[in-house]
Amino acid sequence: MSDDDATSARSRLSVTRREALAAVGGAALAAPTGTTASAVAADRRDPVLVRVCPGAVPLQARLRYGPDALRGDWPRPLRDALAAVESAFEQVLTYAGERERLADLEVRVEPGPSIRFPPAEMPLSADAVVPSTETLLGRFRDRLRERNALTDRSCHLLLHWSPLNYRVGYGGTVSPNALTGAADGGDAQTVANVGATEVWDSRAVTRNIAIHETLHTFLSSDIVDDLGAAVCDHELGAAVRTAPDTLRISPMATAYAGPDRIGGGTRFHGTGCYDHDRFSRHDGTEGIENWTYTTELSEATLEGVTRYLEDHLER
Ligand SMILES: [Zn+2]
Structure with a gap:
């Protein structure tokens, strides 16, 4: 690959990095619309956004990550999950850049709004105690809609903390919002149960599941086929x-x-x-x-995501 390709892949992500650090540091979150559109050249389509939204992490869980993790939306495991998703798209854009592909597409990974589900809103049913993936993602979508965070071409990843929710397991997506830029408004929602990966496995699994659940929304069956x-x-x-x-x-x-x-x-x-x-x-x-x-994506994954971005979001 030429140095230029590498530089352009990196510069497309460097903006993201700064935004991520600013938000993690407690600065106000970027406005969900407007700001992003104005940052793009007029002759380009809006960027594809991958927004990583921190869910609530209970105090008992935070205690294990030290005093720094007691406050704020981004205790260490969530920050590491965000960084892992960034690294995945850095790999995809580098792979594409080396092949002179995706030149007309901007992809940004950025922190999304923090998501809270007030217990009072829960219906009184089994779903209230152990929500299914479908219920959880429906409620996530409602929250995003309330905050005007839906853009028609975004993937929204919820970093959820629910180690005992066997129905959600490590995470997942649900049709018809399982593919970015595809159906019903074009936004995809996906969840990574970082509470489960942290409690039952390891930080390495947390990183990989955050990437895994995000990339599901950039892999369609025709391309995988x-x-x-x-x-x-x-x-x-x-x-x-x-x-x-x-x-x-x-x-x-x-x-x-x-x-x-x-x-x-x-x-x-x-x-x-x-x-x-x-x-x-x-x-x-x-x-x-x-x-x-390893957070390193296989070549087949790099090719699949690149092709998805070309077919569904660049053209
Ligand atoms: Zn999966």
């Missing part, structure tokens, strides 16, 4: 044996690379479809005792 043998998004991921007893897992394969049982890789196995034989690479689980995670 076109990429080799994959029939679902998870199969674009990679699980690489780095030592005889160690497997290193990429974001889209996270929670799907191990055997389907408690403690197979992540503490809980993902519930969506997958077949290890169709992964872009899977070196097998026999003899594996150490499960490690």
Whole structure:
């Protein structure tokens, strides 16, 4: 890749970085509309926004992250999740830039509004105690609408803290708002249950699940179909044996690379479809005792997201 390509990929994200730091530092959040539009050249379409929204983190949970985490919307695990999503799009834009693709598209990762669900608004049902992904994302969408945060071409990721919510699991998306820029207003909502990944697994899993749930909204089945043998998004991921007893897992394969049982890789196995034989690479689980995670996207994932951005958001 030329230095120019690398520089342009980086400069597209550097704005984002500054905004992220400003918001994390407690400055006012950027206005959801207007500000972003005026920052774009007049002959370009609005940027694609990936907005990472912090949910409520209870005090008991914050205590484990030290005194700094007691206040504010961004305790360490949430900040690390935001940085991971940024790094994923940095990788995609670098990959695309090296191939002179996505030249006309701006993608920005930025902190979104903090999301709170007042208990009083919850209906009295099982869904109030343990909301399903559908209920949670519906309520998330209502909050975004109230704040005028829907733009027609944004992905909104909720960093949710609910370690015991087995219905949401590690997270997910729900149709018809599962793809960015596709249906019903064009905004996608997705949730990463960082409470679950933190309590049951590790920070590395938190990072990868934040990326995983975001990228689901930038991977459509027609494009995944076109990429080799994959029939679902998870199969674009990679699980690489780095030592005889160690497997290193990429974001889209996270929670799907191990055997389907408690403690197979992540503490809980993902519930969506997958077949290890169709992964872009899977070196097998026999003899594996150490499960490690990398935020580095597999080439199949980079290609899939790039193609999605080209087909659905650039043209
Ligand atoms: Zn998934």
